[in-house]
Amino acid sequence: MRAGATRAFLVLLVLAVLFALPRLTGNEYVLALGVSFAMFSVLASGLNLVYGYTGLLSFAQVGFFGIGGYTAALLVTERGWNLGWAATAGGALAALVGLVIGYSSLRLSRHAFAIVSLSFALLCMIVARDWVSLTRGAMGIPGLPVPTLGFMGREWRLSRPADFYYLLLGFAAAAHALMYLVVSSRLGRAMRAIRLNEPLAQSQGIDPLRYKLLALALSALLAGMVGGLFVFYLTIVDPSIFDFYYTETMLIMVILGGPGSFWGVLASSAVLAALPDLLRFTTDLRMVLYGAVLIAAMLLFPGGVAGWLARRRWQRWRSPRVSPS
Amino acid sequence: MDPGFYLQLLLNGIVIGCIYALIAMGLSLIFGVLEIVNFAHGEFYMLGAMLAYFLTMNLRLGYAATVLVVTASAVGLGYLLYEALLVSVQGGGFERSILLTLGLSMVLQNGAVFLFTTTPRMIETQQSYTNVVVGDLRVSLMRLLALGLAVLAFAALYLILYRTRVGKAMRGVAQSREAALMVGIDPRAVSRLAVAIGIGLSGLAGGALAPVYAVHPLMGASFVFKAFAIIILGGLGNIAGAAIAALSLGVLESVMGGFLPVVMVDALVFSSMIAMLLVRPQGLFGRGVRV
């Protein structure tokens, strides 16, 4: 109980600092990094839910992200919707699509799902580029207007970068709270059981399909919603939102943090969202490094940083303190 | 539309299809024997092409010599790849191998961009612009040679798989791993050879196509996703199925491209892949995806 209270206190402290940041510094770059962190952490934690907890390798996250972005953009510009509803609709559509591809392919196998998720992401890119009447094609939808959010009768116009910072950080916090509730509940334990040993879990009365779909739908919903919010920060949505580069980055965040570790992935997404920019590595070298990390992780550290820390703890616990005479 | 138009489309399609087949068969072989989806397959194609460019333009090597050196290097690289990386993840789970090869692809692709920049390079030799003309039909000489190499490669692969003991062992492992183990086949030796051959085919494709297409670090990316679609459609692990699917895809792309917008063809390919997986997961011909 003591450890739990300390952790809760730390989390609240960090959140307080993060939310106070715009007041403490007028530096817009810090805010931009914050937005980037908020976005990536939601995507990576969603992927963690699907891959780390339930054990499904999925390439579809970026597809859900982009679907949310395009849907929200179109609803606001074409139908004059309020941002809150538009982003929610984007998330809902993404979740629906996720359920469809999940249901049809998971009945077969995890491998089928992995490949279907990959082709789904590729198809999204093609549709975004070529269904010009729907998505405006390669030009994308530029000049997205300053959005407004209706909030208990009052309207909030998001005209400053600090506004987007608060919005995205707030959303990320809520999303993570929701995901934390799921993973620390019976649902989370069931998912972990499915990943560790699916037939055994089934024999215990857990219906794997239901939990896999739940994880998928939840991650898709959150990815879609954050996409809907993010594109308004950029003021433009174009097919590059489906770039494979996002998938690669998300995967690195999950692998490095440790698949199945809620805090590990959160920490690694914070580090990886901010560090590369601070280090000013050229992107080529950065991607080479990511690739090398991925290879090393698969060969040596399948559990990521969190897994390595956990193993060390176990080893220390196990090591004999008395030397054999 | 005159028949000459259709014939030209068909001819183009066969050439493209054979080239797809070269790449897809290597991928299929590796999956069949090791159950590893090699995300980096396109990068070996690219490396083969870059090596061929270097050999032809900087060292002035002839066509045959270039192809031989490139293929041999690719085979060697395959051995290296297996021993250094793949042997440790084999059997460790489908996801691990995908992520490992994805990491490898990121290293190779971005490393190549960093070292060589994305500026496209064309091989320019005496024969680069020679065409073979028969009536109304035209094919460039280099494409025809690539086609010839592909056919030779198929023949060689067939001989290895059906006329040698180690080939039989590979087929056995592809059909049923457990049974092969029970019969005493050494999985490591067979896997090593399969990877070497698979990468060798990819490198050979690169060497054969370097005189045809522009050479640049991102050239593998556009082929590899199509290759995935091909091996799914043909049936994972079924090499002949992959070849047939590749050829059909090439012809289909060409003929459809003669009438429909090209971009629609790409969308169709990926949609068919998804549809195939959902409706008939074992592909048109072969063994299905194992759970």
Add this chain to the structure above:
Amino acid sequence: MRIMRLIAAAAALAALAYAELAQSQEGPILIGASIPLTGGVSTFGQHSRWGAELAVSEANAKGGVLGRKIEVDFQDNRCNPAEAVKSVTQMLSEKKYVAIFDGLCSSAALAIMPLVERAGVPFVVANASATSIAERSGVGGNKWTFKVNPTDLSMLDALVGWLDKEGKAGNIAFLGEDSDFGRAGSTGLETALKKRNLKLASVDFFQKGTADFTPVFTKIKARKPALFAIYAVDADFQNAMRQWYSMGGGVPLTGRVLVDQVPKEIMDSGFLDGTTSVQPYDPSVDTPGNKAFVEAFRKLHNVPPILVSFESYEAMKVLIDAIRRAGKADPAAIRDALATAKMPSMLGTVIEFDDHNLAHNNAIILTIKGGKVMVVGMSKT
């Protein structure tokens, strides 16, 4: 071990302090640039950088501007608006850049526009092709964005006018890359043709990175158009040219054919004779300014400049000229100076901005005859 770490830390701190100190003194004038240094269009980013750097080094050789040297800081945006926003936000937050340069890709430039407006820093667009950039700038829009390169629409209007004079504009087949560049090409041609009550005979797009054009070439040839407009760049263009050649061609090319990048063998064989192309630039334009530019560029990089290099070179010169006329390294003053720019271009015209902050430099109409590229006309855009 500990000592080593302490020494290293001390050295790092000292270096940091020195850098801070050096910065706070009267240092160089800093310009921030956001271009795709990596990713699929990095060749263009490379050339944009080379062009801009040449302009800067020429100015610095003459003593810089306002008594200070000029320095450009290039950040990578991978042709991706999210990366562009991040890199430019970073540069703007450091408050030491007097202007932002290029963006290169249209989607990146469009994403940068609101940022510079908010920060009050001028943004000089050198290469992006989207018409909406100028539509949203100047009067009634973003007053901080200035576009130096002409819009595709106006260039294609000039080309179609030329072709129409020769009666050839009625049967043009179009093939373009599936990007904002290619789509701008098809819309530009269609608009220009509509003005003359004509339309495109067919429109096709290909995915960037397509290696094989033989199916679509076969399709287009079978329809027997009078002209074939092709919008391809980089590796796609190289592949397309070679495959077009091996298919025997048969239809003269037009549009924005990259005549300066056709493989030498194909050019020399006379195969492309009869091609008409419109570009904002060609290395063969015969003015003393251009000749000097091409030579200086070639000496540095061993390859001739392409249109992206030229556009960045001239846009940077416009910016440097504005800084000089502004009299101080203040973003608002530079913006005002840009609005009143009247700088001579190497193409023999004068660069000045209209009320949408768009310059109307000449477009060059080129043709290929006897295996050589010839400038046959210049048209105000």
